Amino acid sequence: MGKRDTEAAGTESPVQFSVDRNSPVPLYFQLSQQLEAAIENGRLAPGSLLGNEIDLAGRLGLSRPTVRQAIQSLVDKGLLVRRRGIGTQVVHSQVKRPLELSSLYDDLEAAGQKPATRVLLNTTTEANAEVAAALGIAEGAEVALVERLRLTHGEPVAHLRNHLPAGLLRLETADLEETGLYRLMRSAGITLHSARQAVGARAATAEEAERLDEAEGAPLLTMQRTTFDDTGRPVEFGSHVYRASRYAFEFQLLVRP
């Protein structure tokens, strides 16, 4: 009886947003960024309702499709959940970042470690059967070969062996010592699109043990990865070995609905 009809239902959100129509950045993107920031810093509490799309659109002077596009992008990121008949609510946190095509260099840097790289080899060679199959080229064809040792605090973490199609990109040893391979590829105009990975484990050979400062037979984490650009062309085949005592893969993933 004494209830006002506009009274919010408890977990409603009073956060205000605004968009700039003169900005060249799309309206839906402006909104999604503001929403994401509000979720990130807790102004939009986990579990709280977002308020219905119609009102939100009205308050911002946007159309519903635009608002929906903004919300959808965050649903895709796993930050929001839509429930028909209920509303859109903020996921109960714990979600950080979904799995990306992780660069070891970026991973280490993000973890606060200061990664260093020692280039062991930067040359060309003939593709063996495995490399040829991964890169979709003929066996014996010329490919670029890079072998690197990745270190943090002066300690080796991983041995990285990468094969790239010939002529794709000019790799300077100096650049490789400075940053990660993916960054170099991206700045060369290559758009990384997808990758196929296999992660396993095996015991260290004598040579690997020597290189990584481990005992022979110590458990190592292995990863093989073929990366494709947006045309589906293989642009890189990596065969990496990590010291299990110093590195593990961590990632978040979403369930495809």
Add this chain to the structure above:
Amino acid sequence: MGKRDTEAAGTESPVQFSVDRNSPVPLYFQLSQQLEAAIENGRLAPGSLLGNEIDLAGRLGLSRPTVRQAIQSLVDKGLLVRRRGIGTQVVHSQVKRPLELSSLYDDLEAAGQKPATRVLLNTTTEANAEVAAALGIAEGAEVALVERLRLTHGEPVAHLRNHLPAGLLRLETADLEETGLYRLMRSAGITLHSARQAVGARAATAEEAERLDEAEGAPLLTMQRTTFDDTGRPVEFGSHVYRASRYAFEFQLLVRP
């Protein structure tokens, strides 16, 4: 001069689609499924153009937004690539399935292996610090504990230890021997939404070696995973050990644009 204006530009696709407006399944979904099937079986060749959205909409009697929604869902899956000013192309194959929240049981079954499960333990216990932190509950609180040995062809592949919040779900040993844990959770109405995983490696302890029929010190692949439902509530914490000689994680992933 002698060119007809409707002449396709070489790599155009002549594939026909159709939608049923009386079906309850959404129009955009009908179209995206047909597109996906056409890509899967090669009728839409890798690299070929899809034809512009306007025409496609016109031919199907749909609006452009609906067609775009269908196409977008396949772009999200990594099957298509859009280029402004050019058109939408089929990715040059190699893409199979992006990473899903993989169930070992489903993985093995999909690989043609016939997985079997031996339940070693199905009880409740008090959460230790690690489990409590993962499930977001108090240390010492009661949790369900399941330990299973997963086998193929009579050979052990992995030892699986799972902790679940008390009262979430009634786990019958008989069911656990028949199928995977995730299937049981899903059929209990729990919607799995996201997971946080860590994959590493270590040497087998004497007990693990015994259980998995490996030598002591053999390299093992380890995974720890906390799974969340769509409200962000932790619903499962798994601590698994795989025989590196018989199993590796394989997955495809997309680069977030």
Add this chain to the structure above:
DNA sequence: GAGGTCACAATGTCCGGACAAGGGGGGTTG
């Protein structure tokens, strides 16, 4: 009081249109 029924609220789907932005090709111009 327990049950079902109905209205409401919210997202899901779909339409038709409009203009902007980027890429490519062809024509024009030097």
Add this chain to the structure above:
DNA sequence: CAACCCCCCTTGTCCGGACATTGTGACCTC
């Protein structure tokens, strides 16, 4: 002949509206 410019094609963004579908809660009935 080459460089530049302009036009056209395609996707990107955005709008306003319409109806369907699905949870929820209140109301009514038994």
